[in-house]
Amino acid sequence: xxxxxxxxxxxxxxxxxxxxxxxxxxxxxxxxxxxxxxxxxxxxxxxxxxxxxxxxxxxxxxxxxxxxxxxxxxxxxxxxxxxxxxxxxxxxxxxxxxxxxxxxxxxxxxxxxxxxxxxxxxxxxxxxxxxxxxxxxxxxxxxxxxxxxxxxxxxxxxxxxxxxxxxxxxxxxxxxxxxxxxxxxxxxxxxxxxxxxxxxxxxxxxxxxxxxxxxxxxxxxxxxxxxxxxxxxxxxxxxxxxxxxxxxxxxxxxxxxxxxxxxxxxxxxxxxxxxxxxxxxxxxxxxxxxxxxxxxxxxxxxxxxxxxxxxxxxxxxxxxxxxxxxxxxxxxxxxxxxxxxxxxxxxxxxxxxxxxxxxxxxxxxxxxxxxxxxxxxxxxxxxxxxxxxxxxxxxxxxxxxxxxxxxxxxxxxxxxxxxxxxxxxxxxxxxxxxxxxxxxxxxxxxxxxxxxxxxxxxxxxxxxxxxxxxxxxxxxxxxxxxxxxxxxxxxxxxxxxxxxxxxxxxxxxxxxxxxxxxxxxxxxxxxxxxxxxxxxxxxxxxxxxxxxxxxxxxxxxxxxxxxxxxxxx
DNA sequence: AGGGAATGGGGCC
DNA sequence: TGGCCCCCCTTCCC
Numbered sequence: 001x002x003x004x005x006x007x008x009x010x011x012x013x014x015x016x017x018x019x020x021x022x023x024x025x026x027x028x029x030x031x032x033x034x035x036x037x038x039x040x041x042x043x044x045x046x047x048x049x050x051x052x053x054x055x056x057x058x059x060x061x062x063x064x065x066x067x068x069x070x071x072x073x074x075x076x077x078x079x080x081x082x083x084x085x086x087x088x089x090x091x092x093x094x095x096x097x098x099x100x101x102x103x104x105x106x107x108x109x110x111x112x113x114x115x116x117x118x119x120x121x122x123x124x125x126x127x128x129x130x131x132x133x134x135x136x137x138x139x140x141x142x143x144x145x146x147x148x149x150x151x152x153x154x155x156x157x158x159x160x161x162x163x164x165x166x167x168x169x170x171x172x173x174x175x176x177x178x179x180x181x182x183x184x185x186x187x188x189x190x191x192x193x194x195x196x197x198x199x200x201x202x203x204x205x206x207x208x209x210x211x212x213x214x215x216x217x218x219x220x221x222x223x224x225x226x227x228x229x230x231x232x233x234x235x236x237x238x239x240x241x242x243x244x245x246x247x248x249x250x251x252x253x254x255x256x257x258x259x260x261x262x263x264x265x266x267x268x269x270x271x272x273x274x275x276x277x278x279x280x281x282x283x284x285x286x287x288x289x290x291x292x293x294x295x296x297x298x299x300x301x302x303x304x305x306x307x308x309x310x311x312x313x314x315x316x317x318x319x320x321x322x323x324x325x326x327x328x329x330x331x332x333x334x335x336x337x338x339x340x341x342x343x344x345x346x347x348x349x350x351x352x353x354x355x356x357x358x359x360x361x362x363x364x365x366x367x368x369x370x371x372x373x374x375x376x377x378x379x380x381x382x383x384x385x386x387x388x389x390x391x392x393x394x395x396x397x398x399x400x401x402x403x404x405x406x407x408x409x410x411x412x413x414x415x416x417x418x419x420x421x422x423x424x425x426x427x428x429x430x431x432x433x434x435x436x437x438x439x440x441x442x443x444x445x446x447x448x449x450x451x452x453x454x455x456x457x458x459x460x461x462x463x464x465x466x467x468x469x470x471x472x473x474x475x476x477x478x479x480x481x482x483x484x485x486x487x488x489x490x491x492x493x494x495x496x497x498x499x500x501x502x503x504x505x506x507x508x509x510x511x512x513x514x515x516x517x518x519x520x521x522x523x524x525x526x527x528x529x530x531x532x533x534x535x536x537x538x539x540x541x542x543x544x545x546x547x548x549x550x551x552x553x554x555x556x557x558x559x560x561x562x563x564x565x566x567x568x569x
Numbered sequence: 570a571g572g573g574a575a576t577g578g579g580g581c582c
Numbered sequence: 583t584g585g586c587c588c589c590c591c592t593t594c595c596c
Contacts, residue, residue, distance in 0.1 A: 075590060083590070090591045099590060108591090168575095169593080188575090212576095232576095277584090279576095324583090326577095345578080371578075390578085419577045420592045445591060452591075477593070496593065 170494025186214030290337030
């Protein structure tokens with residue numbers, strides 16, 4: 001069956017970049033092949049050092065503490081092997097647990113979860129609780145989940161991008177609820193971007209709303225011209241997207257945030273007696289439309305509520321996660337307004353009843369091995385839960401009314417914590433009626449024809465199967481932030497400071513990473529250039545091409561039959 | 570070009 | 583509880 005095309009025509013690929021031109025032409029890499037060589041050279045003798053003879057001849061002295069210049073592994077500091085990149089392939093330290101599944105005894109390269117077609121699924125421990133309650137809810141809610149899985153249509157081809165639009169890494173993305181081509185973005189500096197990716201050049205950045213990390217944004221359900229934001233500066237904002245005029249609805253650091261002052265390195269003045277340990281940061285924004293309240297939580301485990309009509313704080317902060325620990329996310333149930341899902345650094349995701357919201361009164365505590373970056377109800381029926389945890393596992397609970405003691409599935413997936421990356425969050429496809437398709441960026445790289453690339457993965461969470469991994473040779477940075485469009489077949493990715501818009505394209509070629517057999521999707525005919533997008537010749541690039549002049553198409557991508565994004569399951 | 574900085578989380582005492 | 587140290591595939595700027 002021919003690959004489907006729901007997304008019809010593809011506009012030209014357009015790249016927008018801030019004028020801040022920083023020509024990056026330096027890194028033309030003629031020497032793809034040399035990379036290979038220096039790998040082989042590791043048999044270096046010149047590093048062995050005179051230490052050897054010293055120790056043989058002068059036995060008398062105690063074994064000196066001299067630093068051997070012999071190469072050691074940068075991870076375990078032991079000689080005999082070296083971790084790190086060899087060319088575009090990363091070699092793990094064999095002394096450490098697998099970087100992917102965290103189990104000892106093998107490395108990422110040989111990890112069973114990496115080579116498996118079912119991408120690292122741990123079978124669910126079978127449960128056998130069938131209460132009548134469960135039965136009722138199954139009938140009421142479960143029926144909303146389509147039993148028939150539609151063919152997944154994967155946005156696999158970069159359609160346009162804004163490079164250096166933000167000045168710091170992207171931290172959140174949100175599609176406009178009614179205007180199809182509008183994407184808003186937040187960054188680490190607290191700036192809010194509004195981009196019309198239909199008209200690539202129309203974008204605005206508001207820089208005076210927040211002082212640092214904009215963690216979450218949500219459109220106002222009653223007025224989609226305004227957007228709420230929760231920031232690590234400890235405030236919730238309400239911003240008019242047209243004017244950029246912003247209101248602060250909550251401020252947890254009313255005495256100022258010393259960090260901000262220090263960063264802007266102003267103020268030789270009085271030292272405030274605040275320290276990092278008392279700064280309050282806000283995460284996880286969502287709203288309960290029923291009650292008309294906005295919810296956000298902080299890094300001390302507290303939940304705050306703001307009345308959306310009066311814009312005033314309502315009620316007292318409620319401890320919803322371990323005291324002093326960060327709440328990383330909040331999500332209100334799409335159908336049942338009384339249900340709230342939270343997750344945090346205390347290794348739990350918790351389900352709450354909004355009618356009985358007080359410390360310790362959660363309905364369920366979903367236990368994880370590590371910090372939970374995100375927890376979401378499924379987008380349409382809300383009957384499933386998906387979490388992303390720093391133990392490199394996605395967890396799925398198939399029915400919130402069933403036995404929640406353990407997840408229905410654990411899917412091993414590389415989305416490690418890294419201090420300098422926005423935390424990865426697996427996101428549902430809001431259009432998928434079967435509530436199976438999920439998108440999540442991948443941390444570990446793949447040697448992709450000599451370039452280390454970090455794909456964005458599409459996973460069928462009902463099976464744990466990797467449906468597609470999409471990548472682009474021009475995106476060499478990790479893409480931890482991903483969002484699927486509520487109506488269109490569009491994926492938005494935030495990768496470092498750049499934002500990319502992907503659309504489906506059937507005319508894609510099969511491509512194999514250098515080291516193994518997995519199938520990946522990649523653009524065809526693009527230049528393979530390790531570097532950045534170029535736009536020095538203007539913006540109108542041909543479809544399928546990012547560069548213009550100096551486009552050296554090197555080794556063409558492997559030819560094979562088209563792999564439409566049509567995987568049925 | 571290579572070193573440093575960026576304010577996150579865990580484990581240990 | 584708090585301070586200290588470590589850290590595995592970062593990224594970008596100086």
